Amino acid sequence: MAFFSVLLALLLEQIKPLGRLSVVYGARKALTDFAARNFDAGERRHGLAAWFIAVLLPALLSLLVYWAALRVHILLAFAWNVVVLYFTLGFRQFSHYFTDISDALNHGDVPGARATLKQWKALDTVEMSADDVTQQTIEHALVAAQRYVLGVFFWFLLPLGPAGAVLYRMAEYTAGKWNANDSDASPWLRDFATRAFHVLDWLPARLTAAGYAVVGNFEEAVDMWRNYARLWPDSNTGAMLAAAAGAVGIRLGATAQHAVPEPGEQAWSSAIDAEAQPAGIQPQMPGDVPTSAHLRNVVGLVWRSVLLWMLLLAVVTITMWVS
Secondary structure, three states, X not given: OHHHHHHHHHHHHHHOOOOOOOHHHHHHHHHHHHHHHHHOOOOHHHHHHHHHHHHXXXXXXXXXXXXXXXXXXXXXXXXXXXXXXXXXXXXXXXXXXXXXHHHHHHOOOHHHHHHHHHHHHOOOXXXXXXXXXXXXXXXXXXXXXXXXXXXXXXXXXXXXXXXXXXHHHHHHHHHHHHOOOOOOXXXXXXXXXXXXXXXXXXXXXXXXXXXXXXXXXXXXXXHHHXXXXXXXXXXXXXXHHHHHHHHHOEOOOOOXXXXXXXXXXXXXXXXXXXXXXXXXXXXXXXOEOOOHXXXXXXXXXXXXXXXXXXXXXXHHHHHHHHO
């Protein structure tokens, strides 16, 4: 049932993308604001309660609905899986930005590409060259693919089912929202939300990196993963982006030097042995500088990775039916 739930949800999301102003997104924001406003009083136990209300409560509710539906009929449980996945998993939740930037760069409209990237990630893009915009777009798109597709895919396939998908997406959302510059969340809540998502994303990020190695240039992907993942202060992001860079044969790292280190992780400037780098030059990985032509290669890499995991899931499903 898991295979067909994921497949149908992806097809529905391609046909009818979920709008950013949907009722579900509004409810998510309202719940997160309610939890922070009413439970985050600055102490450890308050921040923990706020996170539990915003993240674990909707995950638990989705699990209870699934169990109740399963007791009525398996098709009702299947429908609930598809509904949950439709709201948590999908390329179209971010791909329109990527497509618009790609089209602008292919037509030589660098100002238009800068404007779209700024709208998407709220970055200062005024002085960015076409190559800078391309590199930023690739890195943000790969992170989005992990958090909107591959990470959700992993957590849904665990015994928690739809609750796992909700848990992952809500943890990612709260970590971003409560660590935003305009957030009033307490330092403890900010730190806990970041740590919690880091733990939840640890294994999915590395499975994604492994998938990129399998469907891309395996040797280069593994080499980049082993030697250059530390460019990013967040080890999850570093593993995934370094493997993707090696798999496609490009140089990444535009988002590394400005990223905030995860708890216990190294800062970007100290990640690579300074003696191995030329004097006065910031550390960087080898590979071709990304151009607009590489955008298509990155899209192909992500889709091949999704197809790989779908194929493995299909094999497991058929094996279970036969046995």
